[in-house]
Amino acid sequence: MTFARLSLVVAVALLVALALLPPEWHLPLGIAGWALLRLGARDVHRTLGRPWRWLQALAFLCLLGAIFGTADSHVASVGWSKSGALSGATMVVRAFALVALTSLASSVLPIRRWTDRIRNPVARRLIEVVIVAANLVPVQLRALSTASSTLKERRPGLLRLPKRLWLLAVHSSLRAAILAESVAFDMAVSAHNAGGSRKESS
């Protein structure tokens, strides 16, 4: 079974179980669903979040539910809410099922094929610009990192942090503006050349 099918089956089964079964069953079922996806799909950690984060969310929501829910149980003469803690577990299992469904939807949608079909000139230009910008991200990342290290060397210390941040912001903005001018010039030249070659061919 593929990851897409497996996540669909697990997510739907979990949502149905949440609706039909009593709250005591929700956490064991959620753990079973998570384990199934973990073992059945290798890249599960990438799209469904880290296991540690789910565990944190579970502990946090159960604790909040136990504290702020209706006090229906007593441990060491302190009143706490068992139903609240169980509803915390239900919330996490529901969230896990929905995340599995949405990650399935985003992985199945043929976004690249849709963008290839777009013929509107403004939308096409936007797509071209996105591709140019995606290639510029590593350049900007390197520039940010170099500027940050240089500023740290020249103006060390925590007290100079605000000034460093200000200089980094101005430097990044200035660099982006200069880069924008050269990108605009390149686009104008390539459009001019494309126009010239079209005339020659006709």
Add this chain to the structure above:
Amino acid sequence: MKALRAYRFWGYAATFGALWGAVEITAGSFLHAIKLPFSGVVLAGIGAALLVSLRTLQPARGIVLTAGMVCAGIKLLSPAGAVVGPMVAILVESMLVEIALAPAGANPVSGAVAGALASFWAVAQKLITQTLFYGLPVIGIYKGVLLQGARLLHLPASGGAWVAGAFLFGVALIGAGLGVAGSLVGATTRRQLAVERP
């Protein structure tokens, strides 16, 4: 000349969109790594500052929204797992900044409004996403936290409205401060560009 101006529009949208993407990667990972509370609010404020700075350098209508679309497109092309949430955040924040800067262009006042709106959206999106994924009990938990906060701070009984108000005021202050900073960065950059290109 007119054509070059149009290309400049796309060029600025591309480089500032890419810069926003780079900032999201560096500052985003750093803020999440140090587990800073409300890192989403700070990131939204930084994004708004960048857009205000862009609008100061290129006072063209629609450029902020275009840069937002470029940044969202970069996010879509990135191999990262969760892209829908950040993409929605980037698009809505750029739309809010565009609306805030539309009447009077980029200046410290409109920059502050733009930053505050973007930061508010970061909070609102978190609440909406949590309600969608975890269900309505989340609202009950937040209500409980607000009531507990009001009790701890000995505030007058208002159903937690004072605590919520103070929290939102803090969010607005962070966003507005970053928006003003963005406007000042834009103005300084414009002066520097004029010196380099007399």
